[in-house]
Amino acid sequence: MLALSTSPPPASAAEAERLARDLYGLAVTASALPGERDRNFRLRTADGRAYVLKVLDAGHEAAADCLVRVLRHLEEQAPDLPVPRLVPTESGTDLGQWTHEDRRCPVCLFAYLEGEPLAEAAADAALLYEVGRTLGRLGRALQGFFHPALGVEIAWDVRQLPRLAAHADWIEPRALRQPVLDASAALEHRLPALRRLRAQAVHGDCHGHNLLVDTDARRVTGLLDFGDMIHAPLIVEPAVSMAEFMMQDAAPGEALGEVLRGFGVERRLDEADVDALFDLIAARHATTLLVQAWRSRHDPAGARELERTAAHAGRALDRLLTVGRAAATRGWHAAAGTAPLDDDRSIVDLGRRHRLLGAGAELFYGRPLHLTRGSGVWLYDPEGRAYLDVYNNVPHVGHSHPGVVNAIQRQTAMLATHTRYLHGRILDYAERLTATLPAHLDACIFVNSGSEANDVAWRIAQFATGHTGGVVMEHAYHGITDAVAALTPASGAVHDPRVVTLAPPPAGARASHALDPADLTAAARDTRQALDSLAARGHRPAAFFLDSALTSSGIHDPPAGWMEAVSAPLRAAGALIVGDEVQYGLGRSGTHFWGFARRGLSPDIVTLGKPVGNGFPMGVVVANRRLIEAFQAKFGFFSTFGGNAVAAAAGLAVLEALERERLMHNALSTGEYLRARLEAVAARHEALGRVRGAGLLLGLEVRGGTPGQARALARGIVDRLADRHRVLTGLEGPDAAVLKLRPPLPFGPAHADLLAEAIDSAVQALTSRSNSGTT
Ligand code: PMP
Numbered sequence: 001m002l003a004l005s006t007s008p009p010p011a012s013a014a015e016a017e018r019l020a021r022d023l024y025g026l027a028v029t030a031s032a033l034p035g036e037r038d039r040n041f042r043l044r045t046a047d048g049r050a051y052v053l054k055v056l057d058a059g060h061e062a063a064a065d066c067l068v069r070v071l072r073h074l075e076e077q078a079p080d081l082p083v084p085r086l087v088p089t090e091s092g093t094d095l096g097q098w099t100h101e102d103r104r105c106p107v108c109l110f111a112y113l114e115g116e117p118l119a120e121a122a123a124d125a126a127l128l129y130e131v132g133r134t135l136g137r138l139g140r141a142l143q144g145f146f147h148p149a150l151g152v153e154i155a156w157d158v159r160q161l162p163r164l165a166a167h168a169d170w171i172e173p174r175a176l177r178q179p180v181l182d183a184s185a186a187l188e189h190r191l192p193a194l195r196r197l198r199a200q201a202v203h204g205d206c207h208g209h210n211l212l213v214d215t216d217a218r219r220v221t222g223l224l225d226f227g228d229m230i231h232a233p234l235i236v237e238p239a240v241s242m243a244e245f246m247m248q249d250a251a252p253g254e255a256l257g258e259v260l261r262g263f264g265v266e267r268r269l270d271e272a273d274v275d276a277l278f279d280l281i282a283a284r285h286a287t288t289l290l291v292q293a294w295r296s297r298h299d300p301a302g303a304r305e306l307e308r309t310a311a312h313a314g315r316a317l318d319r320l321l322t323v324g325r326a327a328a329t330r331g332w333h334a335a336a337g338t339a340p341l342d343d344d345r346s347i348v349d350l351g352r353r354h355r356l357l358g359a360g361a362e363l364f365y366g367r368p369l370h371l372t373r374g375s376g377v378w379l380y381d382p383e384g385r386a387y388l389d390v391y392n393n394v395p396h397v398g399h400s401h402p403g404v405v406n407a408i409q410r411q412t413a414m415l416a417t418h419t420r421y422l423h424g425r426i427l428d429y430a431e432r433l434t435a436t437l438p439a440h441l442d443a444c445i446f447v448n449s450g451s452e453a454n455d456v457a458w459r460i461a462q463f464a465t466g467h468t469g470g471v472v473m474e475h476a477y478h479g480i481t482d483a484v485a486a487l488t489p490a491s492g493a494v495h496d497p498r499v500v501t502l503a504p505p506p507a508g509a510r511a512s513h514a515l516d517p518a519d520l521t522a523a524a525r526d527t528r529q530a531l532d533s534l535a536a537r538g539h540r541p542a543a544f545f546l547d548s549a550l551t552s553s554g555i556h557d558p559p560a561g562w563m564e565a566v567s568a569p570l571r572a573a574g575a576l577i578v579g580d581e582v583q584y585g586l587g588r589s590g591t592h593f594w595g596f597a598r599r600g601l602s603p604d605i606v607t608l609g610k611p612v613g614n615g616f617p618m619g620v621v622v623a624n625r626r627l628i629e630a631f632q633a634k635f636g637f638f639s640t641f642g643g644n645a646v647a648a649a650a651g652l653a654v655l656e657a658l659e660r661e662r663l664m665h666n667a668l669s670t671g672e673y674l675r676a677r678l679e680a681v682a683a684r685h686e687a688l689g690r691v692r693g694a695g696l697l698l699g700l701e702v703r704g705g706t707p708g709q710a711r712a713l714a715r716g717i718v719d720r721l722a723d724r725h726r727v728l729t730g731l732e733g734p735d736a737a738v739l740k741l742r743p744p745l746p747f748g749p750a751h752a753d754l755l756a757e758a759i760d761s762a763v764q765a766l767t768s769r770s771n772s773g774t775t
Helices: 013-024 061-077 125-141 157-170 172-195 236-246 255-266 270-274 277-298 300-323 325-336 350-357 402-414 424-434 449-463 517-536 562-571 625-635 645-660 663-684 707-723 747-774
Strands: 030-032 039-044 050-055 096-099 101-112 199-202 211-216 219-223 232-234 373-375 378-380 384-388 443-447 469-471 499-502 541-547 576-580 603-607 619-623 688-694 697-702 730-732 738-741
Touching: 013 030, 013 039, 013 096, 013 101, 030 050, 061 101, 061 125, 061 645, 061 747, 125 211, 125 219, 125 236, 125 255, 157 172, 157 236, 157 277, 172 270, 172 277, 172 300, 232 236, 236 255, 255 325, 270 325, 277 325, 277 603, 300 325, 300 663, 350 625, 384 747, 402 517, 402 645, 402 730, 424 443, 424 619, 424 645, 443 625, 449 541, 449 576, 449 603, 449 619, 449 625, 499 517, 517 562, 541 562, 562 576, 562 663, 619 625, 645 663, 663 688, 663 697, 663 747, 707 730, 707 738, 707 747
Parallel strands: 469 499, 469 541, 541 576, 576 603
Antiparallel strands: 030 039, 039 050, 050 101, 096 101, 199 232, 211 219, 373 378, 378 384, 443 619, 603 619, 688 697, 697 738, 730 738
């Protein structure tokens, strides 16, 4: 096995001077530098230039070739990494040759790198962090490098430890023999896991004499000796350095973590990488002790060179075992940023929250929930208890959908700028999005929320029509900006004289059932009256904003005929129609990709929010290109974060997941199944009424003697579902007496069963209790 014994070629300083002259045309004085397997010299010219001449062992042409190629690779891939730069021979080759007693030894020359060896420097945490970053950058640069010589069996590769362990009987002091054998056994046990880790070319020997630093500037100025490179798990790189720095008395948990922290900034580490660290570091110490033990019998000169290092390794191994695997690994996970993310240790007591967010910051449920993780239709609390999410529509394709998470991670790791530079991703997204919309809706403005999208739509509508009035449904919700709050009667904002509201359709209206003609006449009359009252206040309608699920108005599913009756007079009066698809877009209705299509409506502007980014903040205004261009020409428009590449990546991944996983189809089939189950539950309880809505946006009416009693019971049901059944729902409608059921779209029949049974049991418990309580 390589590197057990030391055997540098016996070239003298005089020989080095001759080689410098013959091969490189340099007149120098040479002095020897340390080296285990190569003979190294420092060369100085009379005018003060310095070089390192390396005479490699004979018979290792492949290793020499690997060395040259890796340095050329780094020169190309990471010109700013402080690694040795090759100086070619006078005849232009990277390698020269020294012939000695028939042995032909490869020779190479590097520019000398200045700096203090880290082993001799006072390394503080900041410097160790820099070292970590440099190793991470090296890891990035070496990613694509390969050479057959990387497969060499070398004693310093810790994976060889179990083979070296046969020499444990020669270790002194004796007390170290068992810990070394234990380290070897642990490493052997870990080998299968190591083989699963990301592997690549690694330097493999970044110890304190191979790293040069400038302690004042806290910089790494040199990374030396690429002669022990191997193909190994990436984590081996920081592991070797951490083991070596431990011998410089850097404490295992804290200061060493800085190496990982820095490394992780450049090259992300996984939980499995960090899990392997303890065994790798222990194995490095054990390897040092075993190489020393072997040499004590076979290579006394080599043993002498390693003597001090081995003594340090013994102490370091002892210290590592004292700290223990659990404590050390915990600290390293924290440093590397690989600690399990649901390990949210922050205290979320209400006092602290009120102090920092204001006591008015809305909270759900009588007993507020602390959630730390989400996956698909499930949310988890810090104890790992699962809650069925029947409420959240932002995680449209499922909480933490891996496709969306990957897309966001990849893009944010690559580039995150704004739309004033050219970038293809947002165009891909705009193309893919508009392809799902009617042909006239062909251009986009990107913003960051549904409110912003509606705000912009409102501006466009006023600009395009020259009118100033707004029409919305009773108890509509369209957002939080000053302008849009005026279009949001649900928030109880001061009534704005420019805005009128329309009555919702009869509760229980179904898109598939034509309404009574009298209802249609009433709807048309209601609209005309609203327009009259707007006119009386001096306004003509600029826009009619419609959430096609009428969510905050109580969740309704009126037929196209109703929509026609409502919207025709608005159109005639010149209003633009804004389809607010924040709730019902992207297939939630099950039958139509866009909610307005289910209503038979053809909007002039469509606004999107919540689900489009599956949790990444994003809003979109879609309209005809001419309309958008006229608006841009008049006002100009730019939103710093709107349309950034990360949002575009998220948006694309959402569309992709919707299509691949046939989620709209699922919204239809599960929606119908859930409706049937809910209707069956409702039939058993006086306190439950109709099921409203369609697809995966359903409302279940809760009844009481008075609206106040209905509201109180509905709240009781929602709280009990969360508390006792771990099923998360909400309330909707002007009386807040409609149970709002709006889960992520991967919601399946089994989830529908859980929900229906939980509602059944919660209503049963609450109504029998109130019955017995009042009698
Ligand atoms: N429109 C509708 C129909 C909404 O439901 C909402 C949010 N609930 C908004 C607009 C506002 O979106 P955001 O909260 O992203 O500003």
